Amino acid sequence: MAERGISRRSFAKAAVAIGGASALVACLDRGESDPIPSGPADLSTLPSRQHAWNESLPTDEHGNVRTPYHHLLLYYDYDDGETTAGATTPTNGERETVEDALRSLERAYEHSSDGLLFTVGYSRRYFDRYDDSLPESVDLPRPEALAPFEDPERDEADAVVHLASDRPAVLLEAEEALRGNRETVNNREMRAVLDDVLTFRERRTGFNGDGLPAERDDVEGVPEDAVPEDAPLYMGFTSGFRGNQATEDRVTIQTGPFEGGTTQHVSKIRLHLEQWYEQDSRSQRVSKMFCPAHAEEDRVEGAGHNLGAASGANACPAHVKDARESGVVGHAQKNATAREKGAPIMLRRDFDSTDDDRAGLHFLALQREIGDFVKTREAMNGTDAAEASSAVGTRHNNGILQYMTVLRRGNYLLPPREKRALPRPS
Amino acid sequence: MNRRTFLRAGAVGAAGGLAGCSELFAQRSTARIPPVLDDRPEAVYRPTHIEGMEMIGTQTVGDRTVGLFYSFPHRFWTVAGDTNRVEIQDDHSVHLMASVWDRETETVIPVLDQPRFTIIQDDSVVDERRAWPMLSQNMGFHFGENVELDGDGTYTVEVEALPVGIETVGAFDGRFAAEHTAEFTLKYAESERNDVPFEEFPDTAGERAAADPMGMSMPLSYAPPVGELPGSPVTVGSVGDAEFVATVEDGALIVSPRTPYNGFSIPGFSLSAAVESVGFDDALTDAIGPTLGAHYRAELDGEPESGDTVTITVESPSSLSRHEGYETAFLERGSVSATL
Numbered sequence: 001m002a003e004r005g006i007s008r009r010s011f012a013k014a015a016v017a018i019g020g021a022s023a024l025v026a027c028l029d030r031g032e033s034d035p036i037p038s039g040p041a042d043l044s045t046l047p048s049r050q051h052a053w054n055e056s057l058p059t060d061e062h063g064n065v066r067t068p069y070h071h072l073l074l075y076y077d078y079d080d081g082e083t084t085a086g087a088t089t090p091t092n093g094e095r096e097t098v099e100d101a102l103r104s105l106e107r108a109y110e111h112s113s114d115g116l117l118f119t120v121g122y123s124r125r126y127f128d129r130y131d132d133s134l135p136e137s138v139d140l141p142r143p144e145a146l147a148p149f150e151d152p153e154r155d156e157a158d159a160v161v162h163l164a165s166d167r168p169a170v171l172l173e174a175e176e177a178l179r180g181n182r183e184t185v186n187n188r189e190m191r192a193v194l195d196d197v198l199t200f201r202e203r204r205t206g207f208n209g210d211g212l213p214a215e216r217d218d219v220e221g222v223p224e225d226a227v228p229e230d231a232p233l234y235m236g237f238t239s240g241f242r243g244n245q246a247t248e249d250r251v252t253i254q255t256g257p258f259e260g261g262t263t264q265h266v267s268k269i270r271l272h273l274e275q276w277y278e279q280d281s282r283s284q285r286v287s288k289m290f291c292p293a294h295a296e297e298d299r300v301e302g303a304g305h306n307l308g309a310a311s312g313a314n315a316c317p318a319h320v321k322d323a324r325e326s327g328v329v330g331h332a333q334k335n336a337t338a339r340e341k342g343a344p345i346m347l348r349r350d351f352d353s354t355d356d357d358r359a360g361l362h363f364l365a366l367q368r369e370i371g372d373f374v375k376t377r378e379a380m381n382g383t384d385a386a387e388a389s390s391a392v393g394t395r396h397n398n399g400i401l402q403y404m405t406v407l408r409r410g411n412y413l414l415p416p417r418e419k420r421a422l423p424r425p426s
Numbered sequence: 427m428n429r430r431t432f433l434r435a436g437a438v439g440a441a442g443g444l445a446g447c448s449e450l451f452a453q454r455s456t457a458r459i460p461p462v463l464d465d466r467p468e469a470v471y472r473p474t475h476i477e478g479m480e481m482i483g484t485q486t487v488g489d490r491t492v493g494l495f496y497s498f499p500h501r502f503w504t505v506a507g508d509t510n511r512v513e514i515q516d517d518h519s520v521h522l523m524a525s526v527w528d529r530e531t532e533t534v535i536p537v538l539d540q541p542r543f544t545i546i547q548d549d550s551v552v553d554e555r556r557a558w559p560m561l562s563q564n565m566g567f568h569f570g571e572n573v574e575l576d577g578d579g580t581y582t583v584e585v586e587a588l589p590v591g592i593e594t595v596g597a598f599d600g601r602f603a604a605e606h607t608a609e610f611t612l613k614y615a616e617s618e619r620n621d622v623p624f625e626e627f628p629d630t631a632g633e634r635a636a637a638d639p640m641g642m643s644m645p646l647s648y649a650p651p652v653g654e655l656p657g658s659p660v661t662v663g664s665v666g667d668a669e670f671v672a673t674v675e676d677g678a679l680i681v682s683p684r685t686p687y688n689g690f691s692i693p694g695f696s697l698s699a700a701v702e703s704v705g706f707d708d709a710l711t712d713a714i715g716p717t718l719g720a721h722y723r724a725e726l727d728g729e730p731e732s733g734d735t736v737t738i739t740v741e742s743p744s745s746l747s748r749h750e751g752y753e754t755a756f757l758e759r760g761s762v763s764a765t766l
């Protein structure tokens with residue numbers, strides 16, 4: 001970092017991205033020393049769904065849930081060996097270690113964005129080491145390319161831990177503790193270390209919140225001083241309105257041994273926003289993000305907080321009609337066609353990132369079945385719009401596809417809380 | 427931190443120094459670019475100036491040949507609902523242009539793709555962009571974008587040749603389905619770039635006319651002359667200054683829009699057509715053939731007779747990005763009719 005002459009302040013700003021003990025110190029130095037609320041003594045008061053975060057998150061005046069500002073993904077493997085059926089499988093002792101580590105975090109931090117929210121998920125590759133297969137009630141395919149024009153790498157680590165908080169120091173401290181680099185979390189004992197059982201592979205980081213991307217525009221892929229100050233995401237618009245998110249119920253597995261669980265898709269996306277900010281007009285951006293009618297009618301002010309509790313995608317004409325008659329089709333407009341009975345089927349908890357010193361996005365979404373994600377991503381591909389209109393190309397004027405490249409994709413099962421520690425497939 | 431910040435911060439390294447230099451040149455060459463005319467016709471017009479171009483090379487990849495060229499950074503216009511003028515950024519060094527044609531027939535393949543340009547020096551990516559499909563008076567259809575370089579030196583430029591998503595007809599049936607990357611070596615010197623011809627039209631700019639296509643011997647995206655189309659072609663009329671020619675061949679209605687004066691084909695429209703006598707009233711699809719070039723078509727249920735009326739409707743403007751002189755044309759919606 002030294003040659004960049006990074007200031008102490010920007011070090012703290014980048015703390016989650018950098019990670020480690022010195023980043024934690026920088027955060028604490030920066031005055032992040034307000035006491036952090038601790039978790040309950042009785043852990044049975046916590047929701048049995050790992051993904052039940054909404055009750056614990058703040059909402060705005062429109063009832064939109066605000067996801068935590070800072071995010072961390074930790075990737076782990078159970079072992080280095082074969083993962084075909086008959087390979088070594090986790091022991092009960094190892095399950096206890098994992099559970100103890102997770103419980104230590106729960107006791108240490110309040111289940112909130114002031115404290116810590118987290119989930120643990122397992123990939124198809126993890127389950128493949130068992131003789132038994134996953135039940136039919138779980139749809140967890142290996143990740144694959146979801147568009148004819150993409151060629152992502154597969155993420156197939158055995159497990160992924162998603163940690164989220166408004167407090168960078170919480171994420172850094174929890175990470176250090178899981179990895180065995182500190183013995184306490186929020187002044188409480190860390191009773192077990194994840195790294196004793198699992199092999200750490202990789203960390204990914206990010207943020208989502210008004211002003212955070214504008215503060216972090218000193219990376220490749222986004223022009224400087226272009227991201228509006230009130231935008232929670234690099235692309236300049238707010239996202240995740242109440243009306244455009246699936247409920248936690250909708251994404252919850254309803255039957256079988258993983259009843260109360262959900263599936264998680266995480267893709268690593270690189271953003272290319274020079275053209276977005278330097279070559280598209282504001283009205284073109286609104287057309288491509290929402291729909292052309294939103295642009296014509298000036299429905300979106302600034303980052304779009306004025307939209308209230310829904311993107312208004314209902315008020316957009318059918319996307320294929322727009323492709324033909326406006327020559328451009330919007331992202332929100334296309335994705336809304338994946339709804340069922342008018343209701344969204346995916347719960348997005350995505351966040352922007354400066355990993356690799358590039359503007360990016362970790363698209364993290366929860367859905368009952370990975371198939372729901374695949375269906376939504378097909379809608380986003382806009383192949384129907386490109387076929388119907390010779391003014392719309394594979395990416396050209398086809399939502400926001402021009403401005404992103406999917407680098408990696410991974411699928412995970414988030415078991416219900418009581419089965420979250422190295423689960424068996426049945 | 428990206429290189430721009432690095433420069434702005436005033437840090438001076440060898441690379442920084444050179445790039446700073448190139449910025450000055452870029453500014454100097456943009457300084458001489460005349461302002462956009464106040465009073466432009468809503469039609470094709472002669473631009474204030476035309477910039478020549480240098481060929482970087484051609485590469486054959488699979489069934490396609492890719493030609494790569496550069497010029498001064500350009501201002502151009504993007505079209506998505508509305509039309510937006512793209513200004514040259516200080517750090518843009520050149521405008522890169524790629525043209526892709528069938529290696530056998532040399533028919534240019536003008537499709538709405540966005541092939542990626544990747545500029546590499548010493549194993550690191552200097553700039554990377556998806557190019558816009560665009561139209562210019564001297565080059566016709568090409569994929570173009572302004573890019574940054576790190577001053578004088580040798581660069582590798584990778585250009586994608588993407589699978590073609592539109593209908594391929596005639597001898598092109600089933601072709602251009604694979605993805606390739608063409609690799610070029612660009613030996614760049616600012617002094618050479620500054621020698622690229624730059625011609626102004628102080629007296630005739632704004633007239634309803636067009637600058638001539640360049641003289642370079644390379645395939646350009648011309649639409650076939652009316653007389654060379656199959657069947658009994660008719661000029662149906664103009665919408666937004668695009669000339670629409672229609673004909674019927676083997677039960678298919680073929681519509682071939684072209685720019686006035688230079689006769690380049692114009693992809694990127696959303697079109698529909700009606701031939702009442704055979705009960706046809708539907709959208710046209712975009713297609714490419716070896717002799718028809720880029721065109722729009724539909725299968726008809728019956729063979730129209732001479733004297734039947736054909737109506738062509740422009741449902742949305744051509745979404746191609748435009749160089750100066752084309753940005754006010756091909757934007758109108760409307761219908762034209764003629765008898766076959």
Ligand code: HEM
Binds near residue numbers: 240244310344361380
């Ligand atoms: C590149 C980053 C992306 C950005 C900046 C972005 C932004 C947005 C925005 C602003 C909206 C409208 C507001 C809202 O409804 O919340 C939206 C809607 C939506 N997006 Fe994205 N999005 C991105 C990527 C994706 C991806 C990769 C998917 C996966 C398929 C996706 C799925 C959706 C869905 C399902 C909706 C809601 C559709 C409905 O109303 O039912 N987005 N997005």
